Amino acid sequence: MIKVLIVEDDPMVAELNRRYMEKIEGFMLKAIVNNGTDALAYLNDNHVDLVLLDVFMPGMNGLELLSAIRRQQLGTDVILVTAARDKKSIQQALRQGASDYLIKPFEFDRFLTALTDYKHRREFIENQTDFNQMDLDDQVLFKQLGGSEKNELPKGLDRHTMKRVWEYIAAAKGEFTAEEMAGLVGISQVSMRKYLKHLEVEGLLSVKINYGSVGRPTSKYQCIANKNIPAYIR
Secondary structure, eight states: OEEEEEEOSOHHHHHHHHHHHHTSTTEEEEEEESSHHHHHHHHHHSOOSEEEEOSOOSSSOHHHHHHHHHHTTOOOEEEEEESOOSHHHHHHHHHTTOSEEEESSOOHHHHHHHHHHHHHHHHHHHTOSSOOHHHHIIIIIHHHTTOOOSSOOOTTOOHHHHHHHHHHHHHOOSOBOHHHHHHHHTSOHHHHHHHHHHHHHTTSEEEEEEOOSSSSOEEEEEEOOSSSOOTTTO
């Protein structure tokens, strides 16, 4: 399990981050602290793999904490989760090795991508004893530099979320609605409809519209292909 420390001075945001994190397999919350000084003290006394870090906090801010983490070589990775969107903050975070940078407000899909990418990179590195350039580029460096695969998804769709959506769809028996699938995957219905529309266009889903006597029509989807699945979906 990847041990996580949330450093956030807004209790509502900290709780949202916690709930988001608990939806993703492989992560375990160790603690939540609301300022940089307490976070540094905690890190000095406890092993943490990943810090979800805000920038704007009283006293020691998030970028100052990131600098302290690097100076003390505490061996933890950091993802910024912050409203700071200025060039200086982003450059400073990236230059000091932040694994990702999420600008508030953000949707669960983006949070999922950040943690899933981090987990995949970590697992790849930990499971290797010797690296070749091709694997390193494909699994770590190329992704961090923003590389894309062939058959790239349309803008706004995330490949990790798509794979997760497809896993649930492939396992579904019979028809389902966007609302039902959104509940299973853990994303909004609006986001789910975008993924379902793409899969329909790709010829992987059939859709049937049920017109009831009252209310809006209901779209029922069903998986119609389990082979020749594009690589970015598998």
